[in-house]
């Protein structure tokens with residue numbers, strides 16, 4: 322496990338997001354039971370030998386799926402500010418091709434630049450403040466390989482029996498605008514969820 326020192330504030334941030342009057346709690350939540358994993362994995366089309374980042378990995382259920390697909394020649398970095406979740410995942414995946422990292426994807430991380438064939442971010446972005454979104458964009462630009470892809474799973478921007486307040490949610494169009502990256506594919510990946518895949522070049 323890669324541990325970032327002196328980052329207690331990062332964990333606090335993840336546990337207690339604040340958006341003006343809005344508060345949004347992330348800790349301990351997993352979308353696993355609500356998402357169509359097979360559809361997501363098919364759309365991502367991972368290949369043996371690739372390098373993947375699961376940013377905001379939670380309990381790491383997708384990182385494990387990615388690891389099986391990239392194989393021993395590939396590598397999966399599983400990053401989350403939640404030290405408890407990362408410690409548990411680290412114990413479960415010791416000796417595998419998964420590298421666990423305590424970190425914040427909205428700030429410069431310890432991860433290597435221009436390395437990632439895929440950065441996967443599921444049910445995390447709606448928790449970012451405007452300032453965090455800017456930091457996220459900068460770190461994406463640093464980490465993505467030239468031909469790398471970004472995949473974001475988010476909750477649809479309409480009433481659902483679960484999820485954050487509507488004003489915190491992004492539609493696929495709003496995501497594309499906020500990240501200024503070229504959108505490749507948008508698809509439904511479960512009741513109330515979509516996957517948006519981006520190429521690593523600016524939207525036109």
Ligand SMILES: C[S@@+](CC[C@H](N)C(=O)[O-])C[C@H]1O[C@@H](n2cnc3c(N)ncnc32)[C@H](O)[C@@H]1O
Nearest residue numbers: 335347350351352377379403425426443444445
């Ligand atoms: C709702 S959970 C989603 C977990 C998993 N990706 C999934 O889809 O089930 C949000 C996760 O994002 C993490 N998180 C929150 N802020 C983050 C940040 N700035 N950088 C990376 N991860 C963050 C939380 O700790 C939490 O594990």
